[in-house]
Every structure is written in C-alpha cells, then in structure tokens.
Amino acid sequence: MRRRGAVLEDAILRAAADELAESGYPGLTMDRVAKRAGTNKNAIYRRWPNRAALGIAAYRQLMQDRTVIPDTGDLRTDVLETLRNANRHLSSPNGDILRGLLASLHTEPELLTELHERMADGGSELWLTILRRAVERGQARPEALNPRVATVAVVLLRNEYVTRGVTEVADEVIVEIVDDVYLPLVSSSTR
C-alpha cells in the first residue's frame, strides 16, 4: 500500500530529523532523506520548497522538549540554571544542528525569523519571567524588564559558539557571564 498525505509527510519529517541528528545540517541531503523515508525527492519538493525549509521543519521535529523556568527564590541561582540549560543544549548535537541552520540561513531572513521563534535557548519570555519574579523580590531593577536587557546572558553565550567556533563552553565562562555581566546589569543592589 502506498502512503500519502500526512502519513507520508510524517515519514519524511522523521527521516529528515534522523538525518539531522546523525549528520547535522550539512549532511541533510534531499537524496538521503528521500531514500531513508522510502520515497523520492519529488514527494519532498511537493511539500517544502527547498532544503533549508525542510531543515527547519526537521529541526522543529527534533525539539519538542519544552524548557522549564526555574523558580528557586534566588536570582543568581535561577539565572545560572537557565544559562546552564541553554549551554547544555548548545553543546549537544542539537546545538550543532541549530548553529548549522543559523549559518546556512543568513540569506533567508523569513526562515531565520521562523527559526528564531523556536530557538530553544533564546526565548525572551523565559528570561523576562525570571526577572519579573526577581523584581518582585527586590533583587532586580525594574528597568531590566526589557527583552534586550533580559536576554543578554544567552546572547553572550551564543556568541561564544558562533564567533569562536567552539563546540563546548566551559562552566567558568557561564559563571563569568553571570557574575561579571548579567548580575551587575540587572540586579538592584550591590553597588
């Protein structure tokens, strides 16, 4: 029996996600995905306009685990935990895939923004929530409740990966980002 519609689409997506997980974005070729899904390139191109679009869809497939927002009652602890989570993600194979996608998409802004919203590490809501609670406790200044300020830590972290090409950021760097940059920037007291 011949698969069609959603069934086939799922099979293709699963195959693409597997390829991504195994070989990263550079290894995601249409031929291999087609072969792995037991179909052919036409079926793929009827659904996604090009490789990049399939890559994003597959990456999304890979990322259904949602991040939890820590709430320990201490700003520094919350921030450290969240940043370490992001680092765990970025240094995992998935992070490598994300960077591969980010890299290849710099010419396609529409796809980039779509990816941006699904980026497991950069959701500003996450950071704003942490800060909102800290403000209520008097640990953070209210002016910090600003997406650009709130996400500074994770932006610096991602910067390590993107501009240095490292595959893993040491925990000392995480602590440095938090203690030298983030806390001085958002916290209310201590100076």
Place this chain on the structure above:
Amino acid sequence: MRRRGAVLEDAILRAAADELAESGYPGLTMDRVAKRAGTNKNAIYRRWPNRAALGIAAYRQLMQDRTVIPDTGDLRTDVLETLRNANRHLSSPNGDILRGLLASLHTEPELLTELHERMADGGSELWLTILRRAVERGQARPEALNPRVATVAVVLLRNEYVTRGVTEVADEVIVEIVDDVYLPLVSSSTR
C-alpha cells in the same frame, strides 16, 4: 611573460577580493576567481587548501582600513560613535561578506579564530581603550575593564544581524543598546 610567486598570488587575492565585494562569499567560486585573475584553479589550490581559506584571505585583503578610537572626553559619545562605526561596517556589503564567512566557517574552528582576530568590529582592545579612559575620568567602573564586559555592545549588535537576518540595524537600536544595556553595565554613577 608569465607571472609567478608573489605577483601571481597578489593577482589571485585581488581577484578574490573583487569577487567577494561584488557577489559576497556565496558568489566566490574558484572558477570565477581563476578566470578573473587570468589563471586557473591549480594556481589557487597550490596556495590555499580550499575555498574557505581563500575567502578569509580575500576578506583580509578587503579590510586594510584601520578603525580609529574616538576620544571625545565623554563615554557615551565615544561608545555611540564606535558602535555606529561597527554598524556601518556590518550593514555594508563588507558586513554581509563577513557574515557569510562566519556562517560557512562554523565547522572549521581554526579558520574561525583566525577570522575572529581580524574582525573589524570585535577587537576588544578598542573597547578596553575607550573604557580605560572613561575609568580615568571617573565615568566608568574599573570592573568594566574586562574583555567580556567591554565588548558587550558590539556582541549585541552582531547578534541582531546573525539571529535576525536583518541587513541593517536601525540607529534607535544602537541607542537602545548603549542606553539600556551598555552604559548601565559599565558606568560608575547614575544609580
């Protein structure tokens, strides 16, 4: 007469730089560079192991203009000027090229770090100098004399380009980065 050695090398580099400037990194193909330099691919491959290496060399060729360090006596003015310079660079065709290189090099860390050192926008020395002067004037806190802290502004700026895929960052964003993030982080007074 047949060119060889440094003369030929220069010609290739110039051709590559021209291609980069005209068509960006994706448009930099070995065939076209060879043709433009009036030689052939062999001559190129004898000098650079692959396209990425040639790309970096060509980019470097393109960037001999050194950045000047402003010294107006006011921290905010110095920072704004420097960041606007970086933005001018990043939103120019050269910035596009830089991003294209950054993108394609995420798998080759050695090349990436080489590029990193030559990045016209991220030299931490530049920022440290600005801050050192500001500390002497009492406008910045001494703890800010730390590469990670000092370069926060330009990292955030580059982040706009890399993760949003925009081709130009508005001046309001620059001002926001400076006033909402950078100055609160480094300045000594005002809170």
Place this chain on the structure above:
DNA sequence: TACATAAGGTACTTGGTGTACCTTATTTTC
C-alpha cells in the same frame, strides 16, 4: 466505473569543488 489526485521512478540539467596529468615557461645551478 470514471476521474482526479498524489506518489513512485528515473533521468537529467546545472553548478560547483577538488584532482589528475600533461605541457610550457622561467629560474636556478653547475
């Protein structure tokens, strides 16, 4: 049962990287 829709199969065009191999010009060395 007829028709429309969607999948399979296959071959191909295009474009780019990197390599092989041979010929030819220019230095260097004896």
Place this chain on the structure above:
DNA sequence: GAAAATAAGGTACACCAAGTACCTTATGTA
C-alpha cells in the same frame, strides 16, 4: 650557457548535491 628543477597554464574529469521534467502507477472520491 646548458641542464635541471620549479612553478604556471590548460584541459578534462570525477564527484556530489540541488532542483526539475515527465511519465507511470496507485488510491481515493464522485
């Protein structure tokens, strides 16, 4: 000044991947 070494030119090609064309075949739907 000739011989040998070095480096450039020329051409063709293997290889790979994206994307397209076109036809055949299966599966729903009216």
